[in-house]
Amino acid sequence: MRGALFKRLLRESKAAALLEFALMLPVVMYLGGAGIEYANYGLAQMRISxxxxxxxxxxGRVGLSSTLATTQLRETDVNDIFSGVRLQSAGINLTTYGRITLSSLEYTPQTYDVVPVQRIHWQRCLGKRSGTNYDSSYGTTTTTAGSTATLANAGTAMPLGMGDTGALVNAPLGFGVMFVEINYDYQPLFGTLYAPAMRIHYVASYIVRDTRDYSMIYNPAPTVTPSTCNLYTT
Known part of the structure; x- marks a missing residue:
């Protein structure tokens, strides 16, 4: 009887489509999930960039402008553009799962310089991630650097510039460049099913477009708390 039943099942074709669908459903779901995950990863890459x-x-644009003087960059200006980053990146929780470093790479003669020196004059940071995979890969400076127009807060000399080997960014003589580095832990939709833990890394730089006062970063009254790189906040 069992043999006859088995032969009957082999000849049965009424539910063939349903059986084929049941067999293929796990494969289709797995491949579909992979497509969604990789599309989300690509979108995260684009957003970080x-x-x-x-x-x-x-x-490279902000600052207190005056027709009678050069533009002063203030701590409140930096905090304002970081507020814009928070809004722009809210969908991926960048400040929770990543770290942003903004460096002012300058090649401008200061009053205490004998010759012009290219340096990281100051750095400001945003984000909770810490460690060698998240802090600046291309040079650091002190938390007080650039806060006064003195040699003690001159920053860190970077004669070769900032960036990866073969793609170093340098400031033109007499100007500054805003250099941004972002490190972000990608948050997958399906855990580690399709991909291991991945860190997204991007850099960008723009030359300062106005006639900026490069002597220091100002903090006039009412003063604000600078976003220095010893802080790890969202």
């Missing part, structure tokens, strides 16, 4: 470029661009 755009955030880095927007931050560098905005940092």
């Amino acid at each position: 755009q955030i880095a470029m927007t931050l560098a661009d905005n940092a």
Whole structure:
């Protein structure tokens, strides 16, 4: 009887489509999930890239302008553009799962210089991630650097510039460049099913477009808390 039943099942074709669908459903779901995950990863890459470029661009434009003097960059200006980053990156929680470093790479003669020196004059940071995979890969400076127009807060000399080997960014003589580095832990939709833990890394830079006062970064009254790189906040 069992043999006859088995032969009957082999000849049965009424539910063939349903059986084929049941067999293929796990494969289709797995491949579909992979497509969604990789599309989300690509979208995260694009968003991080755009955030880095927007931050560098905005940092190269802001400041207190006057027709009688050069533009002063203030701590409140930096905090304002970081507020823009928070809004722009809210969908991916960048400040929770990543770290942003904004560096002012300058090649401008200061009053205490004998000759012009290219240096990281100051750095400001945003984000909770810490460690060698998240802090600046291309040079650091002190938290007080650039806060006064003195040799003690001159920053860190970077004669070769900032960036990866073969793609170093240098400031033109007499100007500054806003250099942004972002490191972000990608947050997958399906855990580690399709991909291991991945860190997205992007850099961007824009030259300062106005006639900026490069002597220091100002903090006039009412003063604000600078976003220095010893802070790890969202």
